[in-house]
Amino acid sequence: MSAPTLLLLILGLALIGWLAARTRAAAFATRPGQRSPALPGHHATFVALCTLAPALLFVALWTTISPALVTDRVLASPAAAQLPPSGFERASILSEARSLSDHGLGAAFHPLAARLAPAYDEAQGHYDALAAGIALLLAFGSGAAAWLRVRPGLRARRHVERGVMALLLAASLIAILTTAGIFLSLVLESWRFFQLVPVGDFLTGTHWSPQVIDPADPGGTLGAVPLFWGTFFIGAVIATAVAVPLGLMSAIYLTQYAAPRTRRWVKPVIEVLAGVPTVVYGYFAALTVAPAVRQLGVAIGIESASSESALAAGLVMGMMIIPFVSSIADDSLAAVPAGMRDGSLAVGATLSETVTRVIVPAALPGVVGGILLAVSRAIGETMIVVMAASGIATLTLNPFAPATTVTKQIVDLLTGEAEFDSAKTLAAFALGLTLFLITLLLNIIALGVVKRYREAYE
């Protein structure tokens, strides 16, 4: 029985339970002299939930363990005796046989896989039928038990509401599970990486060329310092140099000088910059900005100007983060109490003197928080650097030279055709862990600064 049919059957049972319970409850609800603590709808929902919950929990549990059971049964079949004892070939034959049986594809690459496919069909069918039987029995059993409990005195509403609360709690726990999942997967894969490559080599090595990894000394070509430098140079230096003056001055102009009508139109236009997909920026950077930057470099006498320069990627990244700086700066400038501004104007300061000597210093923590958030966004940005930055890791201060970043290297390492367990692919997870920790730290500091500041004036 296929999964959708099974789910439909369980849902059908729940619907029957709902209708039956509602009829039963409606019958005693109209009887005089009896007050039920719940409406017929509550009784009905109670029975429906009792029908659904155990069966669905069982199905969820079953889908995680059934692949292992199916494989065991296939291995016990006569055709499996010819499998190679262990290793990569065995795994690849098994996975091919499984996809043959799942998708019903005709031709098999490996003849043994074609012979194993019927065994997979048989095992899958066996366990599917078993699971469907158990699930339906569970649904029916617990639904019927709940239906028998439907009496005037049953506190159905309270039971239903407890179920709803459990659902709400489970939904919010998914956020914790995701964070834990990110952390665990990064840490586990990085742990395997650091068994191959010493942490010290990775964090302090200055030579990065994962294309040629010496098996005797993998750490020799996996030193990530040039990547950290490139990321910092592009994301925190060049992009910030573009975004901070433009974003901050825009925010000052829009909050202090512009007419409300102008502000209403211009603010969303600038915020659109944050909504443009990064792949569009990347294409723009690679096709339009990078050649222009190269020409500029050649024109000012830098013959080696690269068409994959740090400057091109950084400039476009700066454009992208202007709205992050400007909208948070806007909020914090607007939150400075009007009395401070009016006081400064009243003693004769011009508006620009008021802005630079009173309003910006008062709003500084919020502005700094916004800049940190923007930097965190810039160093985690992937597509612009994948499309416009270079793959060559260099330690250089020259903005016209090629530079690479952590995110670019993660993509390059994982989109190649390497074995998953090699130092090369695991290095991507170590880089991911570093990136995750750095952006986490930046975000915590930035949110803390913004929050503390906001409280100070409220």
Place this chain on the structure above:
Amino acid sequence: MNSAVPADERRRRLRQRHAAERRFRLAGAAAVLISAGFLLFLLATMVSGGLRGFTRTQIALPVDFAAAGLPLDPGQLEGREGAASLAGAGFEGLTDHAAIAAFGPHGARLLSDAAWISVRNAVRRDPSLLARRAVIQVPAASGIDIAFKGRGTPEAEAEVASLARRSAISSHFNAALFSAADSTDAAAVGVWGALKGSLLTMAVTLGLAFPVGVLAALYLEEYAPRNRWTDLIEVSINNLAAVPSIIFGLLGLALFLNTLGLPRSAPLVGGLTLALMTMPVIVIAGRNAIKGVPPSIRDAALAVGASPVQVVFHHVLPLALPGILTGTIIGMARALGETAPLLMIGMRAFVAAPPDRLTDPATALPVQIFLWSDEVNRGFVEKTSAAILVLLFVLLAMNGLAVYLRNRLETRW
């Protein structure tokens, strides 16, 4: 007051200060103009490059069906058998011969690799063609297409000139862009395959992130007790919203592909990964919307005997729903433009057929843009910009819908 400073000195200082004020104001206006100018320049670049991608150059190809003697029965081109016989009828060869006959020995190279499909479709529409000669509009090869639009190589320009003298070349709306998928031939590519992959992915994302996000927002805003656990949930949600998207790609790779063994390149996995990324956005937007419902509504419902669950589901949630929907649409628009996590889970494969199921290999529109931008063939340049225009249009429509919903449905208390 300042009697020590002479009057003309005071006036000079004042002039200086006013000049500084004007400079500062100008700098602010310049910053705004430059920022908005970036956006306009970006859009103008994409539009100028992309509009050409919406037209396609076609060549009028005379085909002598009667002489070719295709093994087809004009009466039986319908249904499955008809399709099978059409597939085996040898239209590729017929098209090449017709091109060589019409345009000389290089004739076949003038046409797109997919030209024979146009010939086949013409026969399917009108089986009576099989008995006579006919002129059929077929797509031109990518090089001819570029040359006709004015940027080709000298040889291609010469071919175009000779075709134009016979008035056999013309420009049409490129309908294939919205019905075809990826192809190795730049003249035959379309965004439909990628768009469909994106739609399937977004369906999974919406189906998971919306209910979970709304329920989590309700719990945190309405019921959660203040303790260490709910603080932990809040901190995780705020941080997840700021984690770089590529990290979610790594999670998807490690969890969904390597641990759970789900298929690579599938919209299902892409949707799951993007759902994890979008959920915090929906939670944050949802909490703000729920916070905006005034406490008096809750008090009134409680006072007439509603239980806390009834208060939330009968009153708070319906009132907060417009705000939640606005936030959801904005989160979905962000997910739709996302590329990096999808690269990590293998949605960068060459997929020549639009996906039909959630587990079929697929690609998404932004990833398709990325893949085309890497192509060396110059025909892909305008297709990439055209695909970007399609993506930007969809995003614009989604954001416009969000603004409309906000203005139309949101209640001001």
